[in-house]
Amino acid sequence: MSSATQGPTLSPFIVFDALNAYQRTAALRAGIDLDLFTAIGEGNSSVPAIARRVGASEKGTRILCDFLGIIGLLKKDGAAYSLTPDSAMFLDRRSPACFADAAQFLGSIRPMFDSLTEAVRQGGTTLEGQGSVEDNNPLWIEFAQSMAPLMALPAEMIAQQLGAAQAGAWKVLDIAAGHGLFGIALARHNSQAHIVALDWDAVLDVARANARKAGVDARYSTKPGSAFDIDFGTGYDIVLLTNFLHHFDPPTCEGLLRKVHASLANGGRVVTLEFIPNDDRVTPPTDAMFPLIMLATTRSGDAYTFAELDSMFHNAGFSRSELRELTPLPQRIVVSYK
């Protein structure tokens, strides 16, 4: 170490910050459990008023609110707490974009990180029957239910990027549809589109309910089962592959992409939504941190760079692939042409 980096500039802060980082998750989860953000959004701004509204002690409420203030999820002016623009949008249950329930889903994978050391040793989770892509894992019903509010914006952006509103009578395959929002957005933008949604049958219940709510159920059909086993059919103009490839290793991805290629009409496109790290694998942070989740929760998943995805699509027969941003979202899309 050079002398320039020694002395008072060194501080254990950054190490402690990581050792204690789990407390941020616990504080946010407690805030969501107590519906603290809605209470504050309704105008309760003092500790006594908030405590009364959420049914908690004043001391606990004060400590929790201060902590959430420090991590940027509340504002504090004098003794008055208020929501930030982010917490008003995403954590107040009166907001249509609220994804407080996503905390449920994200909480359900948390125990798998207790075995992270072993996952690093083995290159993937070793938890018996716990790989998140196990057949009919009930995790995905929870995922479909809780993550939908968060997917409305990327689904809308993808429909716009593809020019769905200006297109003809599309036939769309939505692989691992989950909540179904990506296919449903295409059906909403394109009144002649027909969507075929594929997922485990119990998960498709969620997608079918969302299609009914969106008024597109007459143009919505489903194929229950594993994307690796069932027949896709043919003649699709668009195949949606959203948040799916990261669960698998490259040979498995390529095998699936060959099957997707065969199902496309001439001129058809695949839209892949992913966390896509840059080639340095440490930027942008949200995309580049995602592989750890795959390491901890799947046997062979990862997050792939565009170069890696481009190579998989090329090997599966696609003529070319384009990387596109979904600014301001961290995820990106790859559009690949047959």
Place this chain on the structure above:
Amino acid sequence: MSSATQGPTLSPFIVFDALNAYQRTAALRAGIDLDLFTAIGEGNSSVPAIARRVGASEKGTRILCDFLGIIGLLKKDGAAYSLTPDSAMFLDRRSPACFADAAQFLGSIRPMFDSLTEAVRQGGTTLEGQGSVEDNNPLWIEFAQSMAPLMALPAEMIAQQLGAAQAGAWKVLDIAAGHGLFGIALARHNSQAHIVALDWDAVLDVARANARKAGVDARYSTKPGSAFDIDFGTGYDIVLLTNFLHHFDPPTCEGLLRKVHASLANGGRVVTLEFIPNDDRVTPPTDAMFPLIMLATTRSGDAYTFAELDSMFHNAGFSRSELRELTPLPQRIVVSYK
């Protein structure tokens, strides 16, 4: 919300960052478990070399190293990883200031945060027999063993601040001595000082061993038991009250401080080491985040502002108290005069 704060500047990033923050803790703990920081400090810089040295898969090693790079605990240049000044000092086991073992202690309180919502409701932990200040809680043996490397610096700084080297034959009481390092530092600086260390007997084993190692055991005696029950004796020049008051409510603290006041010689001083938030209770961040740990792990603990501590000392009979910084450390000390 004003229109100026809507639209593309809003991002769920800050909410996700908190929901996923526990992954930072898991990654650092996995790095410590695998002794990854020592491996990299020794000069292993490529994924294959690091993986071989720590006995892990290349894929898992690559994903973990990238994640630790993103959170600032490793540097990455091209494909080569190296330690940061902080991780070299605090996480490489070849460094004398390494506190990798503190992760053990900090890990042992982590499960208590699973009940944080209930602790907010009640104003303290409700876990049966789990309050961290229970009699003879084995937590404190682990604390004394694992946190010592981290306490060497503040112990040294306190000995200097008090002018221990220039003082006469001090009689020092070290309340809740734990590893004993604060009293031992005074004995090292002042060759005529006699230290009386107070803690549970099993914890005092750790303090006595550290006193022997420091060569001050001839001037080191111990009083096993609870600070609230046992007789302190009298005539102390210095009483050390380090990281103790935050476990208790103000009336309990005041009761203890009255007992401390009675044990001091005329002109005697108490040195209180604490996380001391500013009056706004949201700065500085490390001090202001500390109350959440007390909420989750004690029945009635908190972190007190200087105004609150000053008032407790005043009520217990002390003439005045001074707040002093221990820059660059986040903790501060209060020196109170009989």
